[in-house]
Amino acid sequence: MSNKYAKSLVVVRELDSLRRRVHDWRRDGLSVVLVPTMGALHEGHIKLMEQAKKMADRVVATIFINPKQFGPDEDFSSYPRQEADDFETLDVAGVHLLFAPEAEVMYPPGFATTISVAGISDILDGQHRDGHFIGVATVVAKLLLQSLPDIALFGEKDYQQLVLIRRFVKDLNIPVDIIGAPTVRDPDGLAMSSRNSYLSTEQRAKAPILYATITEAAAEIARSREIMVTIEQARQKLISAGFDAVDYVEARQADNLAPLKSTSDSGRVLAAVRLGHTRLIDNVAVPTR
């Protein structure tokens, strides 16, 4: 089904149409990259699409606000929905195909299967968002198997999500290359996110302190090798800055998110804070010396 908003973007809502198009491209020797999203597209998504275009002959985006990755007290019903604008954005970005299924297409009556990635699901964000990563793993596995692309691209802003996806793709032998794309930031450092639209002017002014704090902590870990002390100082800084809660700030190994014990391992500093009802997450690499 084509959509009235699209100039060259083709919008499909049914699984058969998605499968047929991707299958035909691949039969004709064209490579395909998948970029899953929940819509409410911003500059960060546009950069993802631009990167995707350089990686493969055809770009398939998805928009699906996945109910299974929101907890009962989370923002599923208020999550920004702006389909017409998103179609326009994807069209201008040169995306070839958009899969925007209804919930019944993804989760028909009787749907009963979930994917749970032990360990990675239960730490960091998993400790604060019950069931979130089961929802993410289940929907991403479905999107990968539905479209069978050569490559799938995910932003590093959701770093734990990226590590989780890499894990289950490997464990389940799903034949796709998972690629992480650098976080896109506003000029003051705040990582772009659809949820930034929830912030008041005052909260928006405070938000970049998150990035500044974890960047400073990562540099200090690389310099001093004092991991625990530095992380504790970063936590204190975030509390003093007036965030309403600091869910976590931690140094972890970049590849599997195990605690970072030594700077000879490649590390990542990850944090989640709250400003009112809005939860912000961010992460940065520990610089290598």
Ligand code: PAF
């Ligand atoms: O990162 C997101 O936007 C979502 O978690 C994803 C990967 C599209 C799955 O719903």
